[in-house]
Amino acid sequence: MVINIPSGSNKPYKTKKGGLIYVKQGADKRQINDNREILRMFYESGQYYPDKMGVPNTSVKNLSESLIDKFFLKQFGKTKEDFDVPIAALYENLCLLDEKGQATLAGLLFFGIMPTWKCPQFKIKAVCFVGNDKSGTEYRDSVDIEGTIPEMYEQAIRFCEGNLRHLQEGQSFNSTGRLEVSRIALEELIQNALVHRETLGDDVVKLFIFDNRIEIESPGCLPADLTIERIMLGNATKRNPQLSQFCGKTMPYRGLGTGITRAIKSGSRVELNNDIERDKFVAIIWRDKNNAQLSPDNAQLSPDNVKRILESTCKLLEGYNTLSDGKIQTLQDMTLLIASRPAITSKELVEWTKASCRTVTEYTNILQQMELIKREGSKKTGGWVLCDKLKEKLV
Incomplete structure (x- = not known):
């Protein structure tokens, strides 16, 4: 007889005596004492959102006034001074600052002045390799992409455009040509990596261009309630709700959970890998013509x-x-x-x-x-x- 017990929603569970937390490890168990590991459990259960928390040793001075002014004009059609609310309270209501006056992680990543000074893990390592081997020693281009999330997104797209082929495909000689892979797939998967990455770890987003493929590696595998099959059907879990909210108001992002679906249906062959052992989510866009065309036998399913x-x-x-x-x-x-x-x-x-x-x-x-x-x-x-x-x- 097999009994299936659904996963609980109030993790982590604590012992009645002492409030200790244990996790299963192989055939045995171990007690958790590390604060980061405990926070990760709250994070994965949806009870803790680091993107809404204040970043230590920051203040309103770490936020760009010009970026915030542009946001207010675009979003509300008026300046922040037009609101009959103190600036500090207004910023706190918008989750730009926390109750202590510290810049929130989301505020810093979208409106910060050089966010990587305070959060060095929030950048993109971009490399265009010679060949198809990640352990290769030769590269054509390599750069660390830093800035706010919208700035990193734009720079990542430009990095890809500069290192991918542009095909004429019947256009005039003076045309710039069409990118060899689907631009929609590229945009959606880069945004996905920046906005839905895990925010507790120290790893960075990686963008690798090989001769036959593009790999976009995001820290953190899928949340426990999601599988690749589920996200292909349009299901989504907002791991970083405040990042998603700012992204929907400042970038070509709608937050409907359909980005992966659009990437898959865009024409290029897209392969997704939820790497649980390495705690990564990897999206691959195939470049070479043998892999580029979708077919029922070898394509990621629509x-x-x-x-x-x-x-x-x-x-x-x-x-x-x-x-x-x-x-x-x-x-x-x-x-x-x-x-x-x-x-x-x-x-x-x-x-x-x-x-x-x-x-x-x-x-x-x-x-x-x-x-x-x-x-x-x-x-x-x-x-x-x-x-x-x-x-x-x-x-």
Whole structure:
């Protein structure tokens, strides 16, 4: 008998005696004493938002008056002096300052004077490599991108434009050409990395351009209640609500949870990786023509195709009386994973589904017997493809 217990919403839990906090570690448990680790647990449970907190040793002097003036004119159509409210109270109401008069993290990152002086982890390490190896020693361009989030976003786009090809594609000789990858995908994924990154750690956003791909690496994997499949359907969790709010008012960002969906549907092949071991979220945009065109066999699935696969597999699997609801759900999840990542390994399927190696082998055999998926190529270099009965359902 298997009992599924849903994750609680009031973590971290404390012991009745002494209020101690324990976490599971392998077959044992360990007590948490480190303040940062405790804060991370509150952060991940949605009870603590660092972007609304004050940054130590800052004040209103660390905020750019000119940037704030532009914000007021754009957002309200009048200056801050036109409000019948003291400036300090007005800034606190807008979450630019906390109750102690310190600049909030969100205020500093959007309206600060050189935010990296106080928060050095909030920058972008951008490198254009020679070749396709991250450990390579040769590069064409390398720069540390600093400033407010809107400034870093603009600089990151310019870095990409300067290091990517521009294609003529039927335009006149005097045209600037079209960027070789989807500009929409580039804009959405860079914004996503800057606004939805984890804010408690010391790591920076990384932007790597290789000969065959662009990698955008953001600190912090997806929150516990999100998966790649869920965000592809437009679901979202605002890890940094104040950053999202300022972003929606100062940048081409709407905060509707559809940025990843737009990136995927924009024309370039986009691959997403929620790297739990390294605590990173990595988005890849493929450059070379062999990877650039979307196809049902090797593309990250669009939301429409996710829905079609779920509906089709559900109908086919429900015809088998020997399958429980839980097994049908796992088989659906595995089909989605295989469809979106044909090169996925058995080890990765075990990690994603939280099932045993034996169960994964059993389930892939079931899907093959039902002619939903099939394996092509060798064990080392081959991959999975959808069979015709599922492939014909895709758009």
